[in-house]
Amino acid sequence: MKKNMFKTLLIIAIASILLPSCTSIKEYQKMYVNDSEMELAARKAQKFEQSFQLYREGASGGNGGKTGGGCGCN
Amino acid sequence: MKKISLSFLAVLFSIIQGFSQTEEPTTTSYEDRKLKIEEVNLVTSYYHQDGNNSAVTGGVGTELLTDFSNSLDLKLSKKDKIGRKHSFGFEMGFDTYTSASSDNIDPTTITSQSYVDQRYYPSVFYSVNNPKTGNTIGGNLSYSQEWDYKSYGGGLNFTKAFNENNTEIAVKANAFFDKWWMILPDELRPEPSDLYPNGYPSGSRRTFSQLPVNPRNSFNLSIALSQIVNERLQVSLIVEPNLQKGQLATPYQRVYFNTTTEDSVRVEKLPTQRWKLPIGVRANYFFGDNVIGRAFYRFYIDEWGLKAHTLELEAPIKINPFLSIAPSYRYYRQNGVSYFAPKSQHKLTNEFYTSDYDLSKLQSHSFGANIRWKPLNGVLGMKHFSKIELRYQHYQRSTALSANIVSLYLQFQ
Numbered sequence: 345m346k347k348n349m350f351k352t353l354l355i356i357a358i359a360s361i362l363l364p365s366c367t368s369i370k371e372y373q374k375m376y377v378n379d380s381e382m383e384l385a386a387r388k389a390q391k392f393e394q395s396f397q398l399y400r401e402g403a404s405g406g407n408g409g410k411t412g413g414g415c416g417c418n
Numbered sequence: 419m420k421k422i423s424l425s426f427l428a429v430l431f432s433i434i435q436g437f438s439q440t441e442e443p444t445t446t447s448y449e450d451r452k453l454k455i456e457e458v459n460l461v462t463s464y465y466h467q468d469g470n471n472s473a474v475t476g477g478v479g480t481e482l483l484t485d486f487s488n489s490l491d492l493k494l495s496k497k498d499k500i501g502r503k504h505s506f507g508f509e510m511g512f513d514t515y516t517s518a519s520s521d522n523i524d525p526t527t528i529t530s531q532s533y534v535d536q537r538y539y540p541s542v543f544y545s546v547n548n549p550k551t552g553n554t555i556g557g558n559l560s561y562s563q564e565w566d567y568k569s570y571g572g573g574l575n576f577t578k579a580f581n582e583n584n585t586e587i588a589v590k591a592n593a594f595f596d597k598w599w600m601i602l603p604d605e606l607r608p609e610p611s612d613l614y615p616n617g618y619p620s621g622s623r624r625t626f627s628q629l630p631v632n633p634r635n636s637f638n639l640s641i642a643l644s645q646i647v648n649e650r651l652q653v654s655l656i657v658e659p660n661l662q663k664g665q666l667a668t669p670y671q672r673v674y675f676n677t678t679t680e681d682s683v684r685v686e687k688l689p690t691q692r693w694k695l696p697i698g699v700r701a702n703y704f705f706g707d708n709v710i711g712r713a714f715y716r717f718y719i720d721e722w723g724l725k726a727h728t729l730e731l732e733a734p735i736k737i738n739p740f741l742s743i744a745p746s747y748r749y750y751r752q753n754g755v756s757y758f759a760p761k762s763q764h765k766l767t768n769e770f771y772t773s774d775y776d777l778s779k780l781q782s783h784s785f786g787a788n789i790r791w792k793p794l795n796g797v798l799g800m801k802h803f804s805k806i807e808l809r810y811q812h813y814q815r816s817t818a819l820s821a822n823i824v825s826l827y828l829q830f831q
Contacts, residue, residue, distance in 0.1 A: 368582050369646050376650045376704035380792065381712070381734040381742055384644050384654045384700050389788060389809040389827035392463040392487040396823065400467075400815065402752050402777050403718035403726035405638070405658040406696030 453496040456505070458830040462488045469775075469819030472519035474603070476672040476683065477761040477773030481819055482518040487511070503547045505556075511539040523670045524604040524620065537564045545575070552579035558592075566599040566621060566629075573638075584646040589639075596634040599626065600669045606685055632665035650704040660694040673771045674762045686772045688757060693721040708736040712744075718752075724777070726752035732788070744788040746811075754779035775817045786811035797828075805829035 369377070376382065386394060386408050394409030469481035491509035498504060514536045521533040538561075545556025553576070560571035573592030579585070599621065607618035619625035637660065644654040667688035675682050698716040705711060712732040719725050727750070734744035755777045757770040764771045788809040797803040807827040814820050 369584055369649055370582065373649050374646070377646050377652050377702075379704065379710070381710045381736070381744070381790070382652065382702045382704060384652055384702060386714075387788060387807070387809070387827075388459060388461060388829075389807040389825045391461050391489065392465065392485075392825060393809070393811055393823050395487070396465055396467075396485070396813075396821065397750070400776055400813075400819065400821070401726070401750055401780075401782065402720075402724045402755065403694075403696060403716070403728065403750075405640075405660055405694060406656050406698030406716045406718065407714065407728075408656070 451497050451499070453494055453506075455492065456495045456831070457493040459491045459493075460489070460828045460830075461825060462486075463823060463825040465821065465823045467813075467819060467821035469815070469817065471775040471817055471819065472522070473668065473671040473686070473772070473774035473776070474519040474522050476674040477775060479522060480518045483515060485513055485515040487513040501549060503549070505543075505545045505547070507543040509539075509541045511537070511541075513537040520670075523601060535565045537562060539563070539569075541571075552583070553577070554579075560594075566601050567596065569594050569596040571595070586642075586644040588642040588644075591640075592636075592638045594636040594638075596636070596664070598632050598634055598665050598669070599629040600632060600665075601629065602685060603670050603672055606672070606683065632669075634662065634664035634666065636663075637661045651701065653699070653701045656696075656698040656700075658696050658698070660696075662692045662694070664690060666690060666692055667772070668774070671772065671774055673764055673773050675764045675766050675771075676762050677766060681766060682762075684771070686774065687770050688772060689722065689770060691721065695719050710734045710736075722755045722757065722777075724752055724755050726750065734788075734790070740791060740793045742790045744790070746786055746788065748784045748811075749781070750784075751781040752779065775819070778817065780816045782813060782815040784811050784813040802830050803828070804831040 391409075394407065398404045398409060463486075465483075465485040465487065467481060467483045470479065471477055472479040472481045489509060489511040491507060494506045496504050514534070516534045518533070520535070541558060541560035543556060543558035545554055547554040556575045558571075558573050558575075560569070562569040562571075571592060571594040573590060575588065575590040577586060577588040601621035602618060604620075607620070608614065610617045614628070619628040621629055638658065639660075640656060640658040642654055642656040644652065646652045667686040669685055671686040673684055673686050675684070696716055696718045698714065701711075701713045703711045710733065712730075712734065714728070714730040716728040717726075718728070728748070729750075730746065730748045732744050732746040734742045736742045755772075757768075757772050758775075758778045759771070759773065760778075761773055764773070786809065788807060790805065790807045791797065792805040795801065797806050805828070807825075809823075809825040809827070811823050812820070813822070
């Protein structure tokens with residue numbers, strides 16, 4: 345019960361910090377967010393790393409990696 | 419292996435040569451609409467793992483495996499009369515691996531055919547982007563082939579950017595229709611019968627066509643919302659439900675039961691359906707002028723009762739505008755499925771059973787670094803050789819499996 349309450353409070357706290365700050369950023373203000381290291385995706389160099397994680401662990405998906413096709417049964 | 423490496427080098431040099439022959443674009447609008455190579459990416463990687471819980475031998479035995487993976491993708495684009503951008507892509511992937519555990523499908527041979535295998539996976543995509551509306555619509559087709567496994571895939575995607583490109587919603591739907599040739603462990607192959615007068619096929623080149631084939635289909639939906647929060651922070655949320663149906667158990671993985679009768683070993687048996695629900699959150703923040711924080715968290719739950727948490731942290735440090743080093747750490751934890759038990763602990767009355775430690779209760783830690791070099795005038799002065807990344811990760815699982823992976827990524831623009 346306490347754990348759930350903590351999670352709810354944490355989500356509310358994060359949302360209350362992030363949502364009011366969602367102002368519209370102009371193109372000329374995007375110097376930092378357009379940096380190649382800021383890409384909102386896994387790195388291309390992680391491609392095969394994500395594949396072996398998919399095979400060696402039970403969970404998959406949600407990270408832009410492979411979700412189907414191919415066996416991966418070794 | 420040498421032949422493969424040489425082929426890839428040949429492809430690589432022909433790409434560089436192709437770029438060097440590209441004429442300088444003129445400024446007329448007609449020329450601007452010509453189809454051009456936008457990007458070529460080559461990723462190559464070497465993976466090595468070792469452990470002692472092979473599922474092929476019932477949860478005990480070597481898990482030694484090496485995998486040499488390569489992929490080459492080519493992206494072309496052109497603009498039409500009304501300013502829409504049409505993108506065409508082609509990707510060719512090739513993996514070759516050696517697996518000591520697969521070799522034990524048939525332990526009577528010294529080195530069986532299953533010791534080494536290759537996987538080919540070509541794919542194509544097309545998309546059209548309208549910068550006026552912020553809409554992108556596309557589709558893709560894919561194919562994958564291994565010795566005993568084939569997969570045909572296809573998908574559609576739609577992306578909408580709005581709020582001055584500060585917000586983006588992307589929806590993707592993919593389906594994979596797979597076929598799996600049922601190779602069984604040597605001692606569990608049925609005796610000769612009317613169906614198999616010479617005995618159950620081993621899966622060798624000569625008998626392969628006689629093997630029964632089972633389907634495995636996957637349906638995947640991905641919904642992603644990305645938001646630029648402020649000048650230094652951007653976040654995304656990905657929900658990616660997935661349904662797998664068909665042959666989900668691996669036919670050559672053995673399970674030993676807690677009995678001494680003749681029936682003490684069988685092949686793995688798992689349900690034929692698995693709903694999966696991963697939910698991922700990414701957040702990237704630019705601290706000061708040289709340090710970036712990249713974070714990813716995923717919660718996962720599925721129909722087999724598996725729950726998992728994944729946390730990835732990475733901190734790229736910009737040594738200068740062209741060079742960055744990014745140390746990284748990843749933590750993973752899963753509770754395991756109830757169908758799992760170690761060797762000789764399953765009861766014959768169990769409906770489903772596996773001794774595959776990939777489905778057991780476990781946690782893993784991995785750490786490493788990524789070096790990215792993107793010089794202004796191209797790598798080694800080659801104008802179109804735009805970027806090179808070298809990455810290393812060490813992986814340690816609580817079940818005593820450890821792995822190392824080295825990846826090299828080259829980009830040409």
